[in-house]
Amino acid sequence: MRNIQDCFCKMTYWLLIIFTSLLGTDGWSDNRQRKFKDDFLFGAATSAYQVEGAWNIDGKSESIWDRYFHEHPEVVVDGRNGDVGSDSYHQYKRDVELLRELGVDFYRFSMSWNRILPTGFPNKINEKGIQYYDNLINELLKYNIEPVVTLFHFDLPQTLQDLGGWANPLCIEWFEEYARVVFDKYADKVKYWITVNQPNDICIESYESDRWPPAAESKGIGPYLCIKNVMLAHANVYRLYVNEYKNKYKGSVGISLAVNWLEPLNNKTENVEAVELYREFTLGLFINPIWSKEGDFPQVVKDIVAKRSKEQGFTKSRLPILSKQEIKLLKGSSDFLGINHYTTSLVSPSSDEFPSPSIADDVRVQLSKRSEWKIAKSPWLASAPYGIYKACIHINLKYDYPPVFITEHGWSTDVGLQDEDRAYNLREYMKAILLAIEDGTNLKGYTAWSLIDNVEWSAGTSERFGLYEVDFDSDDKTRTPRLSAHVYKRLIKTRVVEENWKPKSMKMKISDRKFKEPEPKAEL
Ligand code: PNW
Numbered sequence: 343m344r345n346i347q348d349c350f351c352k353m354t355y356w357l358l359i360i361f362t363s364l365l366g367t368d369g370w371s372d373n374r375q376r377k378f379k380d381d382f383l384f385g386a387a388t389s390a391y392q393v394e395g396a397w398n399i400d401g402k403s404e405s406i407w408d409r410y411f412h413e414h415p416e417v418v419v420d421g422r423n424g425d426v427g428s429d430s431y432h433q434y435k436r437d438v439e440l441l442r443e444l445g446v447d448f449y450r451f452s453m454s455w456n457r458i459l460p461t462g463f464p465n466k467i468n469e470k471g472i473q474y475y476d477n478l479i480n481e482l483l484k485y486n487i488e489p490v491v492t493l494f495h496f497d498l499p500q501t502l503q504d505l506g507g508w509a510n511p512l513c514i515e516w517f518e519e520y521a522r523v524v525f526d527k528y529a530d531k532v533k534y535w536i537t538v539n540q541p542n543d544i545c546i547e548s549y550e551s552d553r554w555p556p557a558a559e560s561k562g563i564g565p566y567l568c569i570k571n572v573m574l575a576h577a578n579v580y581r582l583y584v585n586e587y588k589n590k591y592k593g594s595v596g597i598s599l600a601v602n603w604l605e606p607l608n609n610k611t612e613n614v615e616a617v618e619l620y621r622e623f624t625l626g627l628f629i630n631p632i633w634s635k636e637g638d639f640p641q642v643v644k645d646i647v648a649k650r651s652k653e654q655g656f657t658k659s660r661l662p663i664l665s666k667q668e669i670k671l672l673k674g675s676s677d678f679l680g681i682n683h684y685t686t687s688l689v690s691p692s693s694d695e696f697p698s699p700s701i702a703d704d705v706r707v708q709l710s711k712r713s714e715w716k717i718a719k720s721p722w723l724a725s726a727p728y729g730i731y732k733a734c735i736h737i738n739l740k741y742d743y744p745p746v747f748i749t750e751h752g753w754s755t756d757v758g759l760q761d762e763d764r765a766y767n768l769r770e771y772m773k774a775i776l777l778a779i780e781d782g783t784n785l786k787g788y789t790a791w792s793l794i795d796n797v798e799w800s801a802g803t804s805e806r807f808g809l810y811e812v813d814f815d816s817d818d819k820t821r822t823p824r825l826s827a828h829v830y831k832r833l834i835k836t837r838v839v840e841e842n843w844k845p846k847s848m849k850m851k852i853s854d855r856k857f858k859e860p861e862p863k864a865e866l
Pocket residue numbers: 389392539540543600602682684685722750791798799807
C-alpha cells in the first residue's frame with residue numbers, strides 16, 4: 343500500500359513539475375478569482391535592530407550591528423543606522439495602531455538578545471528590556487493581535503561575537519540560555535515562536551563575505567561551522583520548548599528560512615544540474631536536517647565539500663559532520679516552516695576562478711535575472727510571482743507537506759506614498775499564493791515585510807520596505823500609510839485579490855474586520 347502511495351506521490355510530483363515548467367513564466371495562472379479561507383492568517387513583520395532604535399537606552403548593550411555601523415559609518419548607504427531607526431522602542435503603541443488599521447491577525451517582531459541580557463548571559467536580566475516586550479505583547483493582545491516572536495534576527499550581542507559568535511559551538515548553549523529566559527517570561531502570552539531568521543544569510547554574509555559583521559571572511563570554513571552551530575542551536579531550543587513549556591502553553595516553534603526560487607538559465611542539462619546543486623547548498627543544508635526522511639546535510643553537499651577539501655590539502659571535510667545524536671536532535675525539530683520569499687534567480691554553471699577555499703568555489707554557479715523582470719529599489723529584488731508558487735510546490739512535494747507560513751515577503755521602493763509597484767507586486771504574489779493553496783500546499787499564513795520603513799541593514803533607509811512610510815526626520819518618526827497599506831487592508835478584509843481596486847481616500851481608519859475597542863471599565 344505504502345509503495346502504491348509513494349509511487350502515486352512521485353507521479354504527482356513529476357506531473358506537477360512538468361506542468362509547472364510547461365507553464366513557464368507566462369500564463370501560469372488563469373483568470374478565476376480565488377479566495378483565502380477564513381482560517382488563513384495575515385500579518386506584518388519587523389525586526390528589533392531595524393525598527394527599535396534606543397540602541398543604548400534603558401540598559402541595552404551593544405549588538406554586532408551597533409559595533410559594526412559605529413566603527414564603519416561609511417558602509418551605511420545614507421548614513422542612517424539603527425541607533426534611532428524607526429524608534430519603535432518609543433512608538434510601539436502607534437505600531438499596534440497601524441496593525442489595527444490593517445486588520446491583521448498577527449505581528450511578527452524579534453527580540454533583541456542585548457536588550458534582555460546585556461552581557462549576553464543570564465547573569466544579568468535587564469528588567470527594563472523585559473518590560474518593553476511585555477508592554478508590546480500586552481498592547482497586541484489587548485487588540486486581539488497574535489504576537490509571533492523571532493528570538494534571533496541577526497543581532498548577536500557583541501560580547502558573544504568577541505568569543506567567536508556562531509562559529510563557536512558554545513553559542514548553542516548561550517542561545518538556549520537566552521531562549522529559556524524569554525520562554526519563562528513570555529510563554530504564557532506568546533504562542534508562535536521562530537527560533538532563528540535566515541540561518542543561511544547569518545552564516546554566509548557574516549563568515550563567507552565581509553558584508554555583515556563580524557566581517558570575518560573565513561571563506562569556506564567559518565560559514566560551515568556557523569551553519570552546524572546555528573542549526574543545532576535551533577534544534578536545542580525547539581526541544582527545550584517541547585520538553586519544558588509545550589504541555590502547559592501549547593505553543594508552536596518554527597524556523598524561518600530564505601527560500602527564493604531558483605531555476606535553470608534554460609533547459610540545458612548543465613543548468614538543471616547547477617540549480618539542483620545550488621538549491622542543496624542554499625536550502626538543503628537547512629531544510630534537510632529537519633524535514634528530509636534521512637535527516638543530515640544533503641549527500642551531494644557532503645560529497646562535494648569533502649572532495650574539494652581533500653584536493654586543497656585539508657585532513658578532513660570543511661563541512662563538519664553531524665553525529666547520529668545530532669541528526670536525531672535535528673530531525674522533526676520544527677512545528678512549521680517559515681519561508682521568507684522575495685525573488686527568483688536563474689542559475690547556470692560558472693567557469694570563473696573563485697577564491698579557494700570558499701563556498702563559491704565549492705558550488706561554482708552564477709546567478710542572473712530575466713531582462714523582463716521588474717527590479718525593485720534593492721538591486722537583488724526582481725518581481726517574478728510564479729516563483730513563490732513553484733517554491734511552495736517544491737517544498738510541499740519534496741518534504742512531505744510541512745505546514746508553511748510565509749514569514750516574510752515584500753518589495754522596496756523610494757520614498758513616496760503612491761507605491762503602485764509594491765501594491766502590484768503584492769497582488770500578483772497573492773494570486774500565486776492562492777494558486778499554490780489550491781494545488782495542495784499546506785500554507786497557513788502570509789506576512790508582509792515590512793509593517794513600516796526601517797533600517798535595511800547597510801542600505802540604511804535608502805531602500806524602503808514599509809507598507810507605512812516613516813518620516814525619519816520627524817521627532818516622532820511619523821508613520822503614514824502608503825497605497826499598498828490600503829490594498830493589503832482591503833485584501834485582508836475581502837479575502838480576494840481585486841485588480842483595479844483603489845482607496846477613496848489615503849486616510850486610514852481602524853479596521854472594522856475584527857478588533858473592537860476594549861469595553862470601558864466600570865467606575866468603582
Ligand atoms: C530579509 N536576497 O533579508 C531579512 O530577514 C530582513 O531583515 C530584510 O530587511 C528583508 O529580507 C529585506 O531585505 C533578505 O538577497 C536579504 O534575496 C537578502 C535577500 C532576501 C532576504
